[in-house]
Each structure stands twice: as structure tokens, then as C-alpha cells.
Amino acid sequence: MNYKVILILTLPLALLFMFCETNLEPDDDTDDADSIAPAIPTGLALDEDASVEGVIKISWSANTESDLRKYHIYRATGADSLPLYTLIHETVLTSYADSNMEYFTEYFYRISAVDKNNNESELSTALLATTVNINPPGIPQNFTVYAYNLPGEGPSVELHWTANPEADLSHYNVYRHTSAQLTIDSSYFVARTTNNLYVDTSVEVGVKYYYRITAVDKGNWSSNPVNAKADTPLPQPSLLFPKHMSTTATRSPGYSWERVEGAARYELIIQTSLQSGEVHRIEVAQPTDGTSVSKNTGVPTLNPNTKYYWLVAVFSSDNSSANTYSDSTWVFWTPSQ
Template structure:
């Protein structure tokens, strides 16, 4: 198997070299059966030529035929080679020119040289061509190196040769001289930085080289690879140090020795970094917006410092606590997108930023940016504190919602024979905690309350209460009286009421100059009570209130007694 592979590889190589030879020599192409010269054409006529492979009759493969159109009227002058350039160095020159742009016309090139610019001689005995494939790259170049004596001018040009052996016109001529390179090269070995804006550079250069140079030049660049610009020219040949003011954050310096023959020698770059402890100014014009998904978009003005590296962003839920950094690495732009949770009780989010320079010095904090978060959390529900059935209707008292952004409290009502809640009252006064429902007819009513915030979110409803309303009643006439018995040391209280389904009496007590407070709760069948919790020479006020089976609560009937 290996022998078969080797034979196949050898055949492929033979075929490849045959193609190469045919491309470089038209006579070889004709001998190989890959070329044809037609001498019977008529000027002005066009011809179609078709080529097929003469396969054996028993061959089981098919090879597509090829065709082309040609005529004398299609003749064009061959183009001039493009982009010839020459780099003249010590005792040699390197020539280069574009290959790809004319690769469909020329298969090889001829290099010619002249000592006087008039009489040119061919230099290459073998064709110069490109054997590599470079698709879609028009900048592929061919190179040729020639040895020449120094200090003498030589002229070069190239010509293209196509597959038919035709040679095109010469390219533009380039000329130059080889120059002996400087034997000595400067070397920067020390630098001193007395201030943050000044450097003193020291370099080595052999004294024997002073006679072959005219001066030194100091060059400065922003990177190790340049470009370098001359910042101090005409430095004396015997100088070995130079001071320079006007440093940037990072500086690269080279020393160039300028030769008398026009050839220069440049040192390797030396980096100079002055000490920088001055931070940037604090960022300004910090702005931000937040959407309903919790995405925050921040922007601010760009800092003016030339050595600015970037920014660091800090965030907090409370301006009085320590802010946390959310970037964790330097941000190089003046915009930032953050994401915050809206499902918490914090109504605001706080941001501030710092600027950072290339030495990692950080500025002071910017002014704090306050962003109001969109309210997606409903307020806490209010609580029904008490209710009372009066002759006007049902009186409801409540404890307001504890949320700070409440805009109103809403009372809903429904009857026993429906499931739909009906809004009967909405209060926008935060101090309003009482409502009397007067639009009633005999039925069982349920009441509940909600709180609504500034964005329109309603709280969960409070626990409902149910009240059986029969009919509105006039004031119940309570005959309430009392007598003082100092001998037995008690006060006897008694009362009479109309015949009503009374379930409870509430007895209130207080000193004459103070308010009443609930003293006793008595069964609805009780009609008198003896009070023995007394102090001598004291005046007392008693109050009595009844509650019926339907939930009606009477007003408090009062009497004053002195013991």
C-alpha cells in the first residue's frame, strides 16, 4: 500500500512540475499538448476555440470540455508592473512589487539593473514567481535582493512575462545607494526623574564613533513601537545626557545617532513613568432613569484628564450607609446599565461614581444621584377598628394603612344576596378615619377597606365585618337614676328602658372633672347595679349605654352623684 501511495505522489509531483514548466515556457506548453498557435486567423474576425481530452474509447470517466473566444480585435497592450519599491542598505538592496493585482496576466517577472539609468541588464536567470495561494488579498508582493557596492547609485526596474512568453513594458525605475551602517549604536542605560514633569536621560556611545556622526536626536513616543517624534534636535556629538520637560503619564524615548553618510543608528526605547499621586476630578452631571422592569440607565460627563483610565460605580439603598461598588472592574465608558429589584420596600435607589486614572488613583465621590423606583408593591391594608349602629346608620372606624405613599382609603360594601363588592366611600384625607353609611335598607351588610397608593395599587382588603341592619330607630329613652347610701357605703344605680331585644349594657364611670371610661359590661336582663368602689367626698359621673340584638348602640345616658 505504501508503494502505491509513493508512486501516486510521484505522479502528482511530475504533473505539478509539468504544469509549472508549461506556464513559464510556451514552447514547453505546446510540446506537452497544452498550447496551440493558430497562424491562419483573419484580421477583424473572432474565433471560438474548444478543447477536449482525447480519452480512450473504453474510458469510464468524463472530463468537461473547455472553450474560449479570441480575435485580433481583442488585442491589448500588456500593463506596467505596479508598486516597485527599493530599500537600500549596507551593501545590498531589497526590491518589492505587487504581485496579486496582475497575477491573472503575468506568470513571472524579470529584474533589470543599470548603473547609469539608461542601459539595463537582466539580473535573474530563473523566473521570479509566487508559488503560494493567497485568495482575496491584493497586497501580496514579490521580493528580490541584490548585492551592490556602497556609495554608488544603481537603477532598478521589473518586467512582467505572461504564459505565452510575451514580456510587458518595464515598471517605474527606482534608484539609490548602499550606505555603510554605523558601527556604533546608542544605548540608554539610566534615567532620573527629579520632578513629575522632567526627566534626565543618560546613554552610552563609543567615543570612536563621534567622528562619523553629526549629532544626536532625542525622540519621544507614546508606545514602545512608536511612532517616535523628535523632541530635541542637534544634540552635540560629545553629549551623553539630556534633560527633557513635558512628560506624559507614560513616555518612551530613543536616542538617534545621525551619521555623516546619512545612515542613522537608533537606540532601543526606554520607558519613563513619572510618579503620579494626583487623582482625577470627581465626575459630574450624573443622570439616570429606571423602567418598570428594574433596569437603570446611568450616564455622566466625561472627565477631562488625559491619563483617565475609567470609572467605578457605587450603589446603596440608603444614603446614610456605606455604598457598595457594583462594577468590580474599571468601566471605560460614560454609560452604565444596572438592574435592581423592585420587590422590596425601598422606594429609592442611590448612586455615586469615582473616576480612576492610569495609576489607579481614584477621585472623590460624585454627588449622589437619587432615583425613585417605580412602585410595584401595594400598600399595607387598613384595619377596621370599631363599628357602631346609630340612628343615622352604620358608623365604621378604622386604623389607616402604615404605608407612606397612601393616597386614599376605600370602603366597599356588599349585601347578603350578592357576591359583588360595591365602593361606597373613598377618603383622600389621611386624618379621616370615620365613615357613616346612611344609605341602608333592612339587610345583612358586609364591609371591608383597602388602601390605594400614588401609583394606583390597592392593598389587600381588610378582614370584613358583617352587620344586620333592620331599620333606623329614633333615640331610645333610657331612664337612668342613682341614690347614695352613706351608711352602707354604696351607690345604687337603676334604669328602665323600652321593651327591646337588649343583649348588653355598658356602664361607664368617671370623676366629674374627668372623662368617662368603660367600668362594667352587664347582661341585657340586668336593671340595677350597686357600686361599692367609692371614695368619701368624691363626685362621680356615670354613663349607661345599651346594645340591641340587631347591633343598635344607643347614646350614653349620664348622671352625676356626690358621695
């Protein structure tokens, strides 16, 4: 019976001893006694084929230490002076691609090796590197030119395009002329922008403006220009009939307004309040000639004895948004019958 007691008591003690022994083991593979740094990395070289278009790629020989953890990459700009070097990257690989680099600039690289105890080697010998510009940017895509002359705002022309994907892109140049024979030279240059949007407010109503753009990279290489596109800030049309503050003879009145030269189409808008309550929107084609535009057929029958606001939206080119609008405060009343 005594033997059983001893066995029961010694079993927990053995487990406790095993647990304590387990927790005495270090939780990583560092060696506090290790103060020896890895060897200085060697073989630092430039990958010339990959060091193009704003990228510099370097590589080096792998260290052989069993406790090696990583490499530090240092860079200096303009001169191989130790105070100029800054740590720019850490890696376990033996190569690194440095991006968004400037052309016509000398960069210097040195690397070090770091072991698992954070012992760091001395810096390697310096490597001088530059990036080479070999390709101009592509032609900007999806270029659109849309003019506006919205009530209460000055005339403007908005240019949009899809941003170029090149990593070394610097900016876009915008050119403008009033002739379709728009050449790319300094006499027609109007703006430089880093955005894929440009709004030209130095324009006049009724003047057709042609635009072209080019993409320019950091090496000052320019793309071919986009094909010229044009639009015109159009004048606001005058409304003719129904007259302002009048009562129409019928609940299905005809409508007419001043023809706008350069318009592609119109939309006749009828609503029950100044800002909202649209009840009808009718598309009307641009007549080939004449001084006015009429819509007398296919017009809606309106409610009797009701006040309506009406206006005309004017569209140019293929823009889904109106170039300009007529006066929006014109009102008329329908008869009671």
C-alpha cells in the first residue's frame, strides 16, 4: 500500500520536472555568445539588361554562414560617400530591383550581411549604377474632348484619357489649335499636367478647338501624339414657343427654339417645378439648316390648368452630358380643357 502512495506522489513531480525542463529551452535559435559578424558580401554587380525604364537591378553572391538571416541594401545618390548611404531595403534574396529611379543620375549601392543575432558585416565595395531609357511612352488611350457652356459658369473644354502604365512616366503635354491641322510644336503648347484630366478655361463660346496630347517620360522621351479631337462651347439657345408666362391653346403644344450651329442633337425637357418634377424628356435631331428647331409631333398631352417649366439641353459630339442649356426659368400654363 505504501508503494502505491510513493508512486502517486512521484508521478506529478516527474511531470512538473519535465515541464520545467521543456520551458528552459530557448524559444529561438539565437546564440547570445555569438558576436562574430558574417563575412562581407561579394560579387555585387549590375544587371544591365534589367536596369532600364527607371529600374536598377543588382545582385550578389550568397553568403555561406549557417546562421545568416538577411542582407541590408544601402544606397547613396550622386557620390560614393559613406555619410550619404541610407538603408533602403532588407531581403533574404541575393538580388534587388530598385524602382522609380531618375535618369541621368548616378546611384551607388553597398550591401551587408546580417546573422540571426543581428551581427552585421561591414559594407561591401560600392557599385555605381544608372538606369537607361530605351522606350518612349505609349500613345495615351481613350482620349476625349468635351466642351461646356453651362449656365452660371464660364465656357470650358474638358480633356480625359486613360493614365499611361509606364513606371517612368513624368507628365503629359497638351496642345491646342483652332485648325484641324494641329502640329506638335511649342507654338500650340498650352499645358503640362501629371493628371489624366485637363480643363481648359481659356476658351470662347462658339469657337471650335482642336486638341492633341503626348505622354513624356522621366528621360524626356515623348510618345507619338493622339489623333486630334475637337469640340465647341456652344451658345445657349433662346426659347421661342411656348412663350414665357403664356397659356397655350392646347394641352399638347408644339415647341420651338433657336437652332444652335454646331449642335449634334437636343433634348426637350418639361417639368413641374424649377429644379425637379421632370415629366417628359424628348430627343430632337439637329436640322440641317434654318434658324430654329421645332417639335410639333409626338409631343405629350399635359394635365389641364397646370404650370410647367420647360428648357432645352444642347449636345455636341458624342458626349452624353449636355454642352449647354437654355434658360430654365421659362414657364407656361395649359388650358383647363
